[in-house]
Amino acid sequence: EPEVTQTPSHQVTQMGQEVILRCVPISNHLYFYWYRQILGQKVEFLVSFYNNEISEKSEIFDDQFSVERPDGSNFTLKIRSTKLEDSAMYFCASSESGAGGPRGELFFGEGSRLTVL
Amino acid sequence: AQSVTQLGSHVSVSEGALVLLRCNYSSSVPPYLFWYVQYPNQGLQLLLKYTTGATLVKGINGFEAEFKKSETSFHLTKPSAHMSDAAEYFCAVSARGSYIPTFGRGTSLIVHP
Numbered sequence: 391e392p393e394v395t396q397t398p399s400h401q402v403t404q405m406g407q408e409v410i411l412r413c414v415p416i417s418n419h420l421y422f423y424w425y426r427q428i429l430g431q432k433v434e435f436l437v438s439f440y441n442n443e444i445s446e447k448s449e450i451f452d453d454q455f456s457v458e459r460p461d462g463s464n465f466t467l468k469i470r471s472t473k474l475e476d477s478a479m480y481f482c483a484s485s486e487s488g489a490g491g492p493r494g495e496l497f498f499g500e501g502s503r504l505t506v507l
Numbered sequence: 508a509q510s511v512t513q514l515g516s517h518v519s520v521s522e523g524a525l526v527l528l529r530c531n532y533s534s535s536v537p538p539y540l541f542w543y544v545q546y547p548n549q550g551l552q553l554l555l556k557y558t559t560g561a562t563l564v565k566g567i568n569g570f571e572a573e574f575k576k577s578e579t580s581f582h583l584t585k586p587s588a589h590m591s592d593a594a595e596y597f598c599a600v601s602a603r604g605s606y607i608p609t610f611g612r613g614t615s616l617i618v619h620p
Contacts, residue, residue: 423607425610
């Protein structure tokens with residue numbers, strides 16, 4: 391069964407360092423997403439991406455964050471200068487494309503746990 | 508904007524007992540509604556969803572949920588809990604036509620032998 395894969399599963403970094411989280415979406419999906427979950431809090435939407443550009447983003451997704459599809463398979467989330475409050479589980483997801491937008495549910499990866507010290 | 512409220516951060520049941528996880532939504536128009544499950548060290552997996560049609564929706568692993576517009580609820584139930592059901596359950600909502608969910612805080616289901 392096709393699945394979304396994420397690497398690394400856990401990353402520890404020092405405050406101020408850049409972090410790149412990687413995701414390989416399901417191969418025929420065209421919509422990609424990042425969510426995050428701070429420990430004990432809600433799963434929060436960060437950004438959606440389609441056709442090599444951001445289609446929607448939340449207020450959390452500020453200038454410290456960026457997303458990229460560097461090749462035909464990977465989808466990355468970069469945090470430019472990490473802060474303590476960036477510590478969270480980051481989930482990548484993908485979905486199919488339909489007429490006028492995404493179609494069907496999101497398929498999530500297992501998450502990348504980021505710990506900022 | 509849509510939102511969901513999940514009542515109870517933890518629900519504890521005995522194996523074989525009824526499972527009831529509560530979810531209420533807030534939306535100006537009937538939304539799409541979802542339940543996701545997260546097993547330990549795994550990603551979020553869709554259990555079931557309501558978009559249109561029958562208000563009682565059946566999902567995987569014997570779970571079902573009923574969309575009640577008058578109560579703005581979408582509670583998740585399972586007649587008989589199994590040890591393997593122990594997980595975190597998330598109710599989520601999206602605008603009609605959008606499948607991008609807004610999640611609740613989650614409810615941890617604990618199943619006792």
